[in-house]
Amino acid sequence: MIDTLDKPLIEGRCDANGWLIEAGDALAELQADCGGAIPGPVAVPQLAELVRKTKEYGFRIARQIRAFDGEHEIRAWIELTPHFAIGGSQTSGAERGAPEYAGTRIAIFSWNKQREDLASASSMANRSEDAEKLLSELALRLGPNEEIVSVDASAPDTISAAKKMKAAIGQSWRHLVVFNDHDDIDESHWRVLNGARCTLPGSKRHWKISFQPLKPDAGQPTGFMLYLIPDSAFIAPEQSDKQVASATFDLIGRDLSPVLRQPIARIIANAETIRTKLAGPIDDAYSDYASDIAAAGQHLLNLIDDVGDLEAVEDAEFSTAPDIIDLAEVARRAASILRGKASERGISLIMPQKGESLTATGEFRRVLQVLLNLLGNAVRYSPESSQIWLCLDETEDEAMLTVADQGAGLSESQQAKVFDKFERLGRSGDGGTGLGLYISRKIARAMGGDLSVESAPGQGARFTLSIPKNSHGTN
Amino acid sequence: MSDEVLTEDETVGPSDDFLARLAQEERFARQTDATLALLFAAPPSRYFSDAIIARTRGLVRSLARQLSEAERETDNSSNSTAPSVGRISRYLENNEALLRHCHALSLEYTLLLRLQKTRGADPILPPVIRDCLSDDKESTASLAMRFVASQGQFLQSLERMHLPLSQLPADILHEVLRDWRNSGSPQNGAAMTASEAQIRNAYDERNSRTALLERLATIVTDTGDEIFPLEKSGLSLFVSLLSDALKQEREEIVRLLDLSQASRLSLALHAVGKKRTAALADLAYLSDEHAEAAWSGEIDQVEARTLYFAEARHGS
Secondary structure (H helix, E strand, O other): OOEEOOOOOOEEEOOOOOOOEEEEOOOOOOOOOOOOOOOEEEOOHHHHHHHHHHHHHEEEEEEEEEEEEEOEEEEEEEEEEEEEEOOOOEEOOOOOOEEEEEEEEEEEEEEOOOOHHHHHHHHHHHHHHHHHHHHEEEEEEEOOOOEEEEEOOHHHHHHHHHHHHHHOOEEEEEEHEEOOOOOOOOOOHHHHOOEEEEOOOOOOOEEEEEEEEEOOOOOOOOEEEEEEEEEEOOOOOOOOOHHHHHHHHHHHHHHHHHHHHHHHHHHHHHHHOOOOOOOOOHHHHHHHHHHHHHHHHHHHHHHHHHHHHHHHHHOOOOOOEEEEEEEHHHHHHHHOOOOOOHHHHOEEEEEEEEEOOOHHHHOOOHEEEHHHHHHHHHHHOOOOOOEEEEEEEOOOOOEEHHHOOOOOOOOOOHHHHHOOOOOOOOOOOOOOOOOHHHHHHHHHHOOOOOOEEEEEEOOOOOEEEEEEHHHHHHH | OOOOOOOOOOOOOHHHHHHHHHHHHHHHHHHHHHHHHOOOOOOOOOOOOOOHHHHHHHHHHHHHHHHHHHHHHOOOOOOOOOOOHHHHHHHHOHHHHHHHHHHHHHHHHHHHHHHHHHOOOOOOOOOOHHHHHOOHHHHHHHHHHHHHHHHHHHHHHHHHOOOOHHOOOOOHHHHHHHHHHHHOHHHHHHHHHHHHHHHHHOOOHHHHHHHHHHHHHHHHHOOOOOOOOOHHHHHHHHHHHHHHHHHHOOOHHHHOOOHHHHHHHHHHHHOOOOHHHHHHHHHHHHHHOHHHHHOOOOOOHHHHHHHHHHHHHHOO
């Protein structure tokens, strides 16, 4: 323990931005051990916090700080004095004019590196160990002579390296990676390789090595955990996000959909109970959280429904049960279901008059599903107090139903992709899954019809469902 | 409740003053059940004895008085609108960190006096401080001397229910100055800015009693393996030593010394590595009733620590 009362052992200085611009040896060393540079932002966490406070408070602060340099706990008594500049001159007070903060003088009066504080040092070490464990995508358990005991790989680009490592169980791991700048691989002490950079066969990423010695007590390690931590996240080049999502959802829809519905419905129901404060008064903030939970749950349910439909329509054997239906009747039914939602936003739905009818061939349930999707979108994305029309039309062979809105409309490029799977046109957070229109078009086509869009930016959008008048076109 | 005339507020809608009072009442209403439970706790707590509450209130008021005087000194205008002591107090009383600090100081003061009476403990010069005064290292001796002076002033101030602004921890002083600014009227902005700058400029945390204690704690822990017995270190240093070892605020530790917290205190002592006999001696020194508290049992230090902090989390 080194300690002085009035004359600082170590001094340093920060500029007005909180960057360490001068530092005595021990402080400079600690800054480097914590991953910082000079000049550079203060990297010692507690010191950085104190520098920030000195700037904010504008007065002198004196505290003990603790820091961890990777091997030792350091406890230091530290005093910080803010400096103010007035017209280029510096003063440590605020006597004249309106002074501006110009930086902080750091004075360290005691510096204790030896003392091992079991609780704090080990908890900090545990924290960094936990972080490395979480970040690593390839972990090896090594024996006392660094021979491979087991291998655990989690990223696709580590599979080939992991395979080679598994084949080399009992042997040294050191030649199974390629070190960037270490020549004497066999002779280096593990501490020298700790933190070294390397590449892995089969991976384009760069990796950092982290050793965690396994010690029952102090002394020689009985083995190691070796973590390989990548410098960036893995991105699969050959697969787009949408394909990955699709592959995953196949499983969810087929196998998990029925199992997921019940617990999610319970989550929503309970969140609603909390939101509406049925079980007792709670803070509004918690009620808002509950509302978020319910909305997220609802979104999840929609997604499960959509994924179920998606799998159905993508199945090679998907077909509808054609029947003679009245399109006007389906339109009125859809409008009556969504009228409440529309009126919440002041939107009026103009539907086919009573008595009006248009006969077509299709499955009532499926046509209603398509219409609910079209009308639901229109209600969601139309401006408040606007109008939405449901119009009937027909050609010689086809019956058509158009949903027209006064929304922002779609550009040509948007129209080209609006029926794509998982296409959200840049929207998020509104409960949509990007599957509705894709599924709707699939259904329309399965009934021998089609779903198309006409629109221009600022002119609203017209989605038209057409299905055959008689059963010739159905499959 | 207050003894001053409020300044007229010309703006429409509720005044800041009214809102501050409303916030205070709402907080009070929310915490009534928990407070009732505490008042009826067994064993009875001294947290809320009349003497401690009165002293806590007195300390807050003394801070308000200093702020009001500071403003009057810098305000040369004849029609000063400096907020009254009562008005500033009301703002400060809404600051939980400040209340906690003043309450802990009152508890500490009361405990120091009680130990002086029951155990003959010297509140200023306990054995460890005496050793520090005669330490070969000049820096240690000099630091101990500063502490002795500061502790003497602390006891005198607390007796008069006075707490100098310069003795507040930096974070709390910063909040107090913010509350004070909020309590003032905009017309008085210039005078407030000037007096606030003076206070900030004069403040140096290193000279505060708590900073001196904290620094002494770092020196004496370095020389011993175990935290000194309470009898040797004296209550004030004991609190700082525990605070350092457990990395908890002094205020939290002072609360542990209350009779109602005997089990938690015993666990805390276990957690910092005290053996059974040593811990029970500390407990008994505080009060004979404390000694009846069960020792945390056959667990090791790490388990005691885990249990203590798990318990602290649940309690918060």
